[in-house]
Amino acid sequence: MSTNEPGDDGSQQKYDLEEEEEMPLAERDLADDAPWKRIQQNTFTRWCNEHLKVAKKHISSLETDLSDGLRLIALIEVLSQKRISKFNKRPTFRSMKLENVSIAIKFLEDQNIKIVSIGK
Template identity: 70%
Template sequence: MENHSSEVVYVGDNYDEDMPATERELAEDATWKIIQKNTFTRWCNEHLKCINKRVANLETDLSDGLRLIGLIEILSQKKMGKHNKRPNFRQMRLENVSVALNFLEAERIKLVSIDSKAIVDGNLKLILGLIWTLILHYSISMPMWDEEEEVEEKSKATPKQRLLGWIQNKVPQMPITNFKGNWQ
């Protein structure tokens, strides 16, 4: 008798064909997750290089809070409050990440369900969410994206809408109207 459980079976880079699409999308090595992780790592490193720091693995390298604090200081162009320079213990790492998250809160940057424990414990989904929030706030919202727009239009469009407009402007031959179906 065959076993038809919902067990995930991978062969190389290929998923088991019987696996439901939702399970494939949530799998640890789902293509979108790998691409997002690599892209966000490169984005972090692009900013961190000016202080001679880098991230090799988002899940572990932000856990002591030092690179996260460095990244936020670079992006915000403000100095962070007092933090542990050598966070050897878990409590010190939690405190450092809390310093960074509290700073973002004070800057009125909304973080949903992201706490210091999630970052210290390497919760990839929430770390990716945190980095995306930083990208939205500090990169996409910056004036360089709005060179051709009028001032009144800038204040009404969301960062996501402005990014889509920028992409449409850069590749006018491609009919891109959304971030889902058009990317396939």
């Protein structure tokens, strides 16, 4: 008797196939190159941390640590060797965090740095 549940005799393979069929094609494509994306993410994180040493800051996760704009601003200041004077130094609200990211992106645009596929 096969119930297509994991752990039943011979049904694990059927369960895996059904699970794969349920996964959208785009999601499967992302899963296929996930190791490459992880390598890129780790490489960029190490590169950021190497530069952020000057500012005595550190990034553990690109997805979360840049979200308030503070480490992003610190990285931009280190790389450009210029100060960004007006930003929220202790952002507590989402709007303050978004404003910091906007300030960072605006600074890059003002420096004539072309930003592709990155938005506020």
